[in-house]
Amino acid sequence: MIQSRRNFLRALPAITAGAALAPAPAIASAAGKEDGRHRWAMVVDVQKCIGCQACTVSCIMENAVPENSFRTIVSTYEVHDDKRTNTYMLPRLCNHCANPPCIPVCPVGATFQRKDGVVVVDGDRCVGCAYCVQACPYDARFINHETGKADKCTFCAHRVDAGLLPACVETCVGGARIFGDLNDPGSKVRHLVDQNKMKVLKPEMGTQPHVFYLGLDERFQGHVEGAGTLWQPSGHGG
C-alpha cells in the first residue's frame, strides 16, 4: 500500500468515480511483474503540461542522473503563428517501443525488453559502445559519463515493480503524464488509448512507441523544423 499524501490525492478522483474506495497502490498489482501480464505504457496529455520541468527534476533525483544528462525533459518551443505567439511543451522520454531498434544493434545483448514491455540496460554487460544511442530514433539514450554505460528512462522499473508510479508521473503538476497497464481493461491508459485518437512520435519509423500523446501538434511529431535550441549544457551533453 502506498500511503504518501500525493498518492492519496491521486486516488481521490478514482474514489469519486467509484472505482476505488480507499487510497490504493498506484499500480494495482506489481506481483508477477515479469510474467507478461502487464504491458506498461504512458499517455502524455500535451495540453495539460505546463512546462514546469518537475518531472525532469524528479527523474534526475530518483535515478541519480548525472549533471547535464536527462532521461526525460520537457522540450519547450516558442511558436509564432501569424500574429500569435504560443509556448509549446512536449515531454520526451524513452518510448519503450514494442519494436525497439536499440535492442538488435547491441553487440553484447545488454539492452533488452522485459516481458512487461519496459526496455532496460543490463549495466554489468554493457560495454558502453553507444551503438544503441545511435539506433534510437528519439535521442532517448545517452552514455552516462559516471558509469560509462548506456542510460535511459526505465519507466522507473524499480518503483513500478514495487507498486509505485514512475517518479515523473508522481510529480507531474498538471497531471499530464498518465501511467498504467495496457493489458488491464480497467486502467486509465487503456481507456484513454481506446477512446482517443492517440499519436506517437515518428510513427513512420515502425518502432511502435508505447508513450502515447494526446493532442500532439503534427509539427512536433518528428524532427522539429525550426531554429535550434537557445540553451546548451556546459559540460557533458547527453
Added chain:
Amino acid sequence: MDSQIIEVLNVTRGVAWLPWAVSYFFLIGLSYGSFMLTLPYFVFGRAQHEKLGRLALLGALVCGLTAPVALLADLHGPGRFLNFYLHFQPQSWMSWGSFFIPIYLAGLLLYAWLALRGDFAVRGQGGTSLLARLYRLAGRGGEAPRMAIAAAALLALAGAVLVALYTGMEVMVVHARPLWNTPFLPAQFAATAFAGAIGLALLFNRFIGGRDSELEIGLNRLLVLALALVLTLGGGWLFVSLSGVSPSHSAAFSQVAGMPQWQLTAVWTALATIVPMALATWRPASSGLITGLIAVHSAWMMRWTIFIGGQSIPKTGAGLYDYHLPLGNDGLLGIVGTLGLWIALLVLMLEYLPWAGQAVAAGNEKATNALAANAIASH
C-alpha cells in the same frame, strides 16, 4: 498560415561515437586499402611492384596495429570488451565486427611474417646478439613458399573484406540517422579507404621510399581512378537524393542542405577530390606529396563528417547540436595520442622490421647517396 518555431529548451546530446571512432575507421580503412596494394608483389610476384608492395605492407601494419587501440578507447567501458566474446549477438554488425577484426589482423600479421621471412633470415645472419637470434628465429625456414604466402594473403583478404563490409554495414543500418542510412555508405567508406591508402603510399614513397618517381607516377594514376570512383559514388548519392527516387535519401539531403556548415563541407569535399585528381593528372611525377596529403586528409575528413557531423543532427529537436572538439582524451589529445602511437610504431618498424628487403634497401641507399652527393656538389 505563416508559422515559425523556435526551440527554447531541449536536451543536447553530445556525440556518443567520439573522435576515437573516426580514428578507428580511418586507420582500419587505410590498413585494408594498403594491404590490397601489397598483393601484386608479394602474392603475384610482380617484381616491378616490389617497392610499392613493401611500402604498402608497412602502411597496412602500422595502421592495422594502431586501429584497435582507437576502437577500444571509443568504448566507454574498454575493460568490459571481453563481453563481446562472451555474448555473441548474431543480429548486431558490431558483434560480428569483434570477430572480423582479429581475423583480419591475424591474417595480416601471418602474411607479413611469411612475406618477410626470407628477409628476417638475412638480417639474422652472423651475430650472436639477442636481436640477431630473434631475427634467426623469425626467419627460420628462410624465404616462405609462395603458396604459404598466398594462403595467408587469402585469410587476410577475407578478413579485409569482412572488415570493410561490417564497418560499412554497421553505420548503414542505423535508420535513425537518414544521413547514414544509405547503401552508398559502405561503398563510399571502401572507396575513400583505397584513395587514402594510395595517398599514404605516395607519402611513404616520398619520405621513406627514396622518392621513386616511377612509383609516384603509377600511384598518382591509380589515385585518379580511386578518386573518380569516390566522385561517382558521391554523385550517385546526390542524384538519388535530388531526384526523389528514395524518400530517405531526400530526407537526409534536406536535413543538411540548407545549413551553411554543411554547404561548406560539400564544397570542401568536392575540392579535396577534384584538386588532387587534376594535380595527379597534370603533374604525375612531382605532385605526389600534395596529392598524397590531400587523399589521406579526404579519407579522414569523410569519416569525420559522417560521424561527428552526423551526430550533431538532432533526431527530434530543431537546429544542430553544437560540437566543439574537446582538448582532452576524448578529443584532441586522443587524436594526437593516436598519431603519436602511429609514429612510434612506424619508427620501430623502420628500425627493426626488414620491411625493405634487400633490393629496395640497396636502392634506397643509392637514392640517399645520390641525394647526398647532389647536396655536396651543389655546395
